[in-house]
Amino acid sequence: MKKSLVLALVTVFVLETTLCFRTVVAQEEAFAGRTITGTVYFIGGPRPGRSLAFRLIIKRFTTPQEISQLNAAIQSKGQDELMRVLTRMDAGRIQIGNGVGVTANAIIATPGDGRTKLVVLYQRNLRFAELRYGSRSQDYPFGYAEMYLGGRGNEGMLIPAARIRLQNGNAWEVEDFGTFPARLMGLQVRGNGRNTVG
Secondary structure, rough: OOOOOOOOOEEEEEEOOOHHHHHHHHHHHHHHHEEEEEEEEEEOOOOOOOOOEEEEEOOOOOOEEEHHHHHHHHHHHOHHHHHHHHHHOOOOEEEEEOOOOEEEEEEEEEEOOOOOEEEEEEEEEOOOOHHHOHHHHHHHHEEEEEEEOOOOOOEEEEEEEEEEEEEEEOEEEEEEEOOOEEEEEEEEEEHHHHHHHH
């Protein structure tokens, strides 16, 4: 008997289009050019308890203008238009496991409570079986990561297959194709800022 997947709503966040320029510059100076490493621990899914290496290479942060473009895209035509606009962006690279990884299309930094919150949004690789057999997972074309750095320590979560909808006109609702998001553990910020990226 085939076990049905439970679709779990995991997070709702707001992308501000009026970010303070000084805040953006400060975050760029602190993190642009650095690499964040750690471990992805999968709580649910087909192989719960599995862990893989995690690596995020930050080239730059997504600008307020680009955030406005993403908001306008999802407000006008939904997820498909959001993906079309997102794929024209390149903020870094995200690697899960031993592969070469994929482009981290958007990396958004916001400060708060003595910590920095990073949101990473990217186009995930659809597997051949998903495309061939028309799996429902095709409706979840994004990858989404959320990290909190500094203060009480570094922590985060990862959604390998996500669907994004707009809620109340300004909040993004991120839905996971599975039971629980994966945990990001042992996160470390490496490098010396902009000097590490050529």
